Amino acid sequence: MIFTVVGRDTSSSARTGRLMTSHGEIETPVFMPVGTAGTVKAVHQRELKDDLGARIILGNTYHLYLRPGLDILSKAGGLHKFMNWEGPILTDSGGYQVFSLSHIRKFTPEGVIFNSHIDGSKHLFTPENVVDIQRTIGADIIMALDECTAYPSEHSDARKSMEMTHRWLARGTEHFEKTEPLYGHNQFFFPIVQGSVYPDLRKISATEICSYPAAGYAIGGLSVGEPENVMYEMIDVVNSILPQDKPRYLMGVGTPVNLLEAVSRGVDMFDCVMPTRNARNGMLFTRRGIMNMRNNKWKDDFSPLDPDGTCFVDSHYSKAYLRHLIISKEILGAQIATLHNLSFYLWLMEEARRKIKDGTFSSWKREMILQISERL
């Protein structure tokens, strides 16, 4: 993968760049909407592409492997064709499910045994077969199997967890190198830094994963409950070690403020369920602040959803109408709210790229954070 830094902020570590994949070019910093099960929930692929301008989306190894399963994905010719998404896709390895489904998993020397959350059946994930599964899915960027260390964790536990991630990385990398993409387009394999909230471990981990000549590097195990300033500190520690000329992907983060703080620390790629999940739960992010659409105060506010918004739903529907839809649990409410939130996240990154190029990123960021933190 070719990654080119095309602009740098002068007063922070923020940079803007271009990332080439077989399915198109991505400008960074970029937010990648999460589409766990082969769908960004509540958003049509055409809306994703045409209305939102999303350039790359996520899928999830664990979910797609369980359903529809590899047989179907293989017959479909990969996830791109299956879901009719022509842009780049990144798949998470299932490492996060090792963490979030911890009560139905068991570690073995080989890998991690899971009980399916769907039917309870047993499945084994190994650093190797997770590469194979992601070959079958056919994502442009695939992730190493890691363990997202729980927070809080003792230093000794965090170290053990990190070391397992490193051992898995060695095996996963070897397997990745001796296997081939299945659908005629390139795939890139990203290792993941762990180390919990311990700077010494983060340094060890970042140094370790940099010893692999990967196309890009991910920072995992953050925004799992630790204070935000600790997360920022870890990003600083890791980014001081990760190579300048490779994309950096902060996994699972985060709030709009988190994104801006991480961009200013040199992060290039983000994904998070927050804009989509919170949308379905009635929470809207706007450049003037956060709105809980279920709140009584919107019931007769017929003004546009978001007068500053860039998505057509922002000017075509009122706050009162969306509140009605959300409260009535109407499907359209989830659709409108999700379109809005994703368009806000994508706008925020687009604007960040522009400000980095302009050389005004830091002052813009400062002002932006004040605005978007308001509770409306």
Add this chain to the structure above:
RNA sequence: GGGGAGAUACCAAAGCGGCCAACUGGGGCAGACUGUAAAUCUGCUGGCUGAUGCCUUCGUAGGUUCGAAUCCUGCUCUCCCCA
């Protein structure tokens, strides 16, 4: 006209002598949500109070009882069956 059943908080509906300011569901109000087991989850929902607590409530008016949403009597209303 005769017989029967019932009236409980915003709605529905438990409770049938003290553990009841009253189960539960809905509705309402608010909060949470960060590589999605989430169109989910949590809290509150008579009044005053930070809490303990106090005050006013179970159609209505009386009565029995140390004590009543719960037992008795009258009244009002609703529903069902027969004529």
